[in-house]
Amino acid sequence: MTAATAAPVRQRTPRATGAVPLNATRLLWIELRRNAMPWILPLIAALFWFDSYRPSTGTVPLYALRTYWNMGQGHTIVDFGPFVAGVAAWMGSRDGRRGLADLVTATARPRWAARLATWAATAIWAVAAYLVFVGVMFAWYAHQGVGGSPPWWWVAVGATAVTAFSAAGFAIGAYWPSRFAAPVAAFGGFLAMAMSSQTGFNYASGWALILPTNSNGTFDQADSGIFYPWPPDLPIARIMFLAGIAAAALGLTGLPARAGGPWLRRAAAIVTLTGVASVAIGVGLADTARLSAHGMVIPALHDAANDARITYTPACGRAAGVPVCLNPAYRRWLPDVNAALAPVLAEVAGLPGTPVRATQVAAAYSSSAGGPQAITLGGQPPVLRLSLGSFDLPGPCGFCDRPVATKQFADQVRLGFAQAFVGAGNGSGSPAQQAVLAALLRGAGIPFAAQPGLMAAKNGPGPPPAAATGPVYAAAQRLTTLPAAARHAWLAAHLAALRAGQLTLKELP
Amino acid sequence: MNVDITGLTRRFGRTQAVAGVSLEAGAGVFGLLGPNGAGKTSLLRMMATVLPPTSGRLRLLGRDPGSYGPRREIRRRLGYLPQNLGYYPGFTAAEFVEYFALLKEMPPGEVPRAVAAAIEHVGLGDKARAKLRTLSGGMLRRAGIAQAIVNEPELLLLDEPTAGLDPEQRVAFRALLRDLGQRATVIVSTHLVEDVGAACTEVALMDAGRIVFHGTPDELTARGEGTGAAGDAPLERGYSAVLAAARSSTAVA
Numbered sequence: 001m002t003a004a005t006a007a008p009v010r011q012r013t014p015r016a017t018g019a020v021p022l023n024a025t026r027l028l029w030i031e032l033r034r035n036a037m038p039w040i041l042p043l044i045a046a047l048f049w050f051d052s053y054r055p056s057t058g059t060v061p062l063y064a065l066r067t068y069w070n071m072g073q074g075h076t077i078v079d080f081g082p083f084v085a086g087v088a089a090w091m092g093s094r095d096g097r098r099g100l101a102d103l104v105t106a107t108a109r110p111r112w113a114a115r116l117a118t119w120a121a122t123a124i125w126a127v128a129a130y131l132v133f134v135g136v137m138f139a140w141y142a143h144q145g146v147g148g149s150p151p152w153w154w155v156a157v158g159a160t161a162v163t164a165f166s167a168a169g170f171a172i173g174a175y176w177p178s179r180f181a182a183p184v185a186a187f188g189g190f191l192a193m194a195m196s197s198q199t200g201f202n203y204a205s206g207w208a209l210i211l212p213t214n215s216n217g218t219f220d221q222a223d224s225g226i227f228y229p230w231p232p233d234l235p236i237a238r239i240m241f242l243a244g245i246a247a248a249a250l251g252l253t254g255l256p257a258r259a260g261g262p263w264l265r266r267a268a269a270i271v272t273l274t275g276v277a278s279v280a281i282g283v284g285l286a287d288t289a290r291l292s293a294h295g296m297v298i299p300a301l302h303d304a305a306n307d308a309r310i311t312y313t314p315a316c317g318r319a320a321g322v323p324v325c326l327n328p329a330y331r332r333w334l335p336d337v338n339a340a341l342a343p344v345l346a347e348v349a350g351l352p353g354t355p356v357r358a359t360q361v362a363a364a365y366s367s368s369a370g371g372p373q374a375i376t377l378g379g380q381p382p383v384l385r386l387s388l389g390s391f392d393l394p395g396p397c398g399f400c401d402r403p404v405a406t407k408q409f410a411d412q413v414r415l416g417f418a419q420a421f422v423g424a425g426n427g428s429g430s431p432a433q434q435a436v437l438a439a440l441l442r443g444a445g446i447p448f449a450a451q452p453g454l455m456a457a458k459n460g461p462g463p464p465p466a467a468a469t470g471p472v473y474a475a476a477q478r479l480t481t482l483p484a485a486a487r488h489a490w491l492a493a494h495l496a497a498l499r500a501g502q503l504t505l506k507e508l509p
Numbered sequence: 510m511n512v513d514i515t516g517l518t519r520r521f522g523r524t525q526a527v528a529g530v531s532l533e534a535g536a537g538v539f540g541l542l543g544p545n546g547a548g549k550t551s552l553l554r555m556m557a558t559v560l561p562p563t564s565g566r567l568r569l570l571g572r573d574p575g576s577y578g579p580r581r582e583i584r585r586r587l588g589y590l591p592q593n594l595g596y597y598p599g600f601t602a603a604e605f606v607e608y609f610a611l612l613k614e615m616p617p618g619e620v621p622r623a624v625a626a627a628i629e630h631v632g633l634g635d636k637a638r639a640k641l642r643t644l645s646g647g648m649l650r651r652a653g654i655a656q657a658i659v660n661e662p663e664l665l666l667l668d669e670p671t672a673g674l675d676p677e678q679r680v681a682f683r684a685l686l687r688d689l690g691q692r693a694t695v696i697v698s699t700h701l702v703e704d705v706g707a708a709c710t711e712v713a714l715m716d717a718g719r720i721v722f723h724g725t726p727d728e729l730t731a732r733g734e735g736t737g738a739a740g741d742a743p744l745e746r747g748y749s750a751v752l753a754a755a756r757s758s759t760a761v762a
Binding site: 022023026027030033034036094095098099100102103104105106107108109110114260261262 | 554557558559577578581582584585587589591593594595596597599600604607608609611612613614615617620656
């Protein structure tokens with residue numbers, strides 16, 4: 001059957017299309033104004049405060065420790081990721097869900113390009129919110145006088161993770177335009193973060209370092225951002241990994257026949273493959289990461305410039321007449337350090353090898369149990385080197401059962417000093433060294449009965465401390481009962497042999 | 510011809526929605542009538558380039574929509590109102606129309622004026638800033654019509670455009686159709702034969718995927734005279750008579 005009308009066809013001038021970028025900008029503006037993401041931001045803000053900010057306030061006011069939970073263990077990402085994925089899926093499924101698929105398909109702008117505008121608006125809201133929330137948190141830290149410098153590279157990782165969640169969620173919504181796409185994507189995001197956390201806790205090296213919730217070797221107990229810059233190696237690998245996920249997910253949305261023309265679909269395929277390659281390279285790089293003194297280093301990405309020390313003007317005081325200088329990030333603990341060192345420095349004043357000054361050094365990451373010695377004594381003239389980053393500092397601890405008391409901190413510093421002074425290193429030393437150490441601590445106000453507990457606390461979990469009895473404490477008791485001048489004279493005469501481990505208990509007075 | 514269709518067929522599995530339809534249309538308002546399931550919507554979707562034909566030849570605005578480049582050119586010059594129009598509840602009426610103007614890749618400088626004109630054409634001027642979720646069904650339909658005409662299309666495809674419009678709006682819409690038909694090919698799929706009588710210069714009646722009548726509304730009216738076919742209006746009686754004749758001849762065959 002044929003039907004026809006004979007009216008002439010009107011000829012029109014082809015439309016101008018050179019201003020497509022302007023159109024795209026206007027399209028993005030409309031998408032930004034009418035995006036669903038702002039509606040979920042108050043909920044994310046509440047969760048962010050509860051889960052990322054609030055727990056961090058109970059930690060030591062140093063960026064490396066304040067951000068251990070929210071950046072190192074990725075709780076800022078956990079707070080954002082599932083919601084962002086859900087809202088992005090909601091936006092990605094919008095045309096199908098709203099019955100507009102035919103209408104938008106019948107327009108000239110390639111479907112993929114139009115979808116990218118919707119996704120970009122969603123991602124811009126999410127990433128901007130992430131940066132604002134983190135920025136406010138860091139500003140508040142600065143207001144609280146938190147020491148050190150913020151881990152900006154890890155903020156970049158978080159922003160990229162939010163982008164990846166938005167892209168993955170959007171792809172789910174685009175491929176499955178159902179009202180259930182959003183909750184499924186959100187739950188998937190939550191599951192991904194839960195698995196990332198579980199795996200991250202179990203692997204301190206290897207491919208699992210790529211996971212955005214794995215804090216091993218990148219935060220905790222060290223002076224990242226205080227003495228040395230935050231090493232960017234692992235963040236760069238994670239950014240490659242997460243950006244790859246985002247690219248692959250967005251590329252996938254451009255593959256269906258409806259998405260656009262052959263060139264555009266080829267471009268989408270290339271974007272997808274590039275994303276997959278970026279993911280693979282990121283994982284491969286993370287697998288080569290090794291723990292250095294300053295954090296995780298990836299040889300292929302490492303820049304020696306990041307090993308350069310951060311220059312600073314120290315904050316100084318005096319303990320028993322000995323100058324004590326700390327990094328200004330630790331300024332608030334200078335009185336505590338002085339008070340901790342004063343009794344032990346007074347005990348050894350005038351002896352050979354007594355430090356002429358005390359200075360703070362950077363804490364170092366270590367893969368061995370116990371880590372490096374927190375206090376060392378050496379050089380000519382002798383200098384006491386304090387690695388305060390290895391101590392639980394007075395105040396809120398965050399990862400301890402209760403806040404650290406000033407006396408608890410002082411006792412640990414005195415123990416560390418005495419160990420360094422008698423040459424016992426990080427261990428218990430020879431019996432003679434143990435006896436002198438016990439006598440020094442006793443002289444500094446730590447009774448014998450408390451010393452086994454102090455040693456046990458320093459060594460970490462283990463069997464309960466033994467009683468302060470036996471030949472070591474008997475010798476220590478003899479030493480403390482000597483007149484101060486006699487004890488001092490004996491130490492002056494035997495200190496070198498004691499440090500060399502050449503004295504026996506019987507040789508003690 | 511703006512629309513040049515030869516032997517167009519579309520199957521959905523074992524169901525043949527459109528069965529070898531041939532059609533040519535230039536400028537003017539072309540009415541597509543038919544009962545539910547006749548294949549009108551499938552035919553319109555193929556003309557809107559969103560549904561590829563199973564077989565047959567389809568040329569729109571002198572181009573082959575089977576190739577991407579020409580298809581994109583057609584889409585720049587196309588206006589389409591689907592039967593079940595969805596909408597973005599959070600958009601204002603003006604934003605909704607502007608959004609589609611941008612998707613149709615209109616020159617940016619023309620968009621604000623074109624959006625305002627389209628909104629005015631459908632009588633939504635006072636609701637331009639209202640969110641779509643706050644509009645009535647009829648107003649939403651008018652917003653849908655506005656997005657279809659915003660780019661001054663050379664080919665305008667309207668699937669049940671007057672559904673939900675009140676009588677006053679329907680009269681105004683018919684006037685708009687006649688005006689648009691001066692410059693473009695307007696194909697209107699509808700159940701409402703009075704729309705066809707008032708606005709269309711040509712009409713085709715579809716049944717079971719085929720065109721069973723093509724002519725002017727007057728010719729369709731004439732088919733019903735003296736047949737005793739059901740219907741309150743002359744055009745309805747013509748509609749019923751043509752359908753009855755088509756079905757009886759199919760049954761005999």
